[in-house]
Ligand code: ADP
């Protein structure tokens with residue numbers, strides 16, 4: 382686990398557009414922070430900078446005590462889940478979840494233990510032999526979550542992970558995500574444009590508008606009537 386600190390972070394894309402402007406934000410160790418705001422306000426850009434998928438134009442980014450501006454994604458100890466969870470279609474659920482651990486040469490027994498433990502936590506332990514095509518949308522999303530957290534990353538990043546699910550399942554998965562976070566206590570940054578989602582999930586909420594951070598606080602502080 383680790384805090385994430387952004388200091389005066391600016392992102393200017395090659396075409397000159399400034400998607401994120403002088404962003405100062407600390408995501409505390411173990412907290413669930415929701416980054417919320419209308420489409421195009423710079424949420425995904427911010428998340429991609431934390432992940433190392435997008436270069437920072439100006440400013441500093443720390444994970445734990447470490448300055449990571451120039452650290453490649455694979456060395457940042459971060460896991461991500463996106464809206465379009467891409468599972469490997471030709472692999473079983475087990476192999477999908479084990480993939481990152483295999484790449485990192487974890488011992489076989491440890492891989493089996495971790496995958497089974499994580500699958501149990503997510504209620505997908507009976508699906509380990511199936512292919513993604515034989516799963517429902519909610520089950521696939523759980524596998525995507527499982528694949529991310531099985532590595533026990535220091536920081537967990539999610540970009541609209543529930544937006545492809547129908548309304549009912551979305552509400553259910555929100556509650557499950559919340560429980561999962563309470564159990565793992567991993568520092569989490571969650572991007573959404575949905576205020577209800579932000580209120581339900583966030584320990585704190587960071588509101589962005591046109592590349593600028595406007596407000597950070599608990600759901601009560603951010604959404605209370607003036
Ligand atoms: P959000 O996640 O809040 O919807 P994004 O971070 O995806 O917003 O995008 C923020 C702004 O940056 C948008 O106006 C978008 O069009 C612009 N943008 C995103 N990627 C690029 C790019 N590669 N080049 C230029 N502009 C981009």
Ligand code: ADP
Nearest residue numbers: 455460461469470477480481482484528529532
């Ligand atoms: P991690 O658990 O580290 O996030 P990933 O599952 O994202 O690992 O895979 C690491 C990289 O390997 C990805 O960039 C992925 O595109 C690539 N890769 C390797 N083998 C495959 C495969 N069979 N199908 C799709 N991508 C693969």
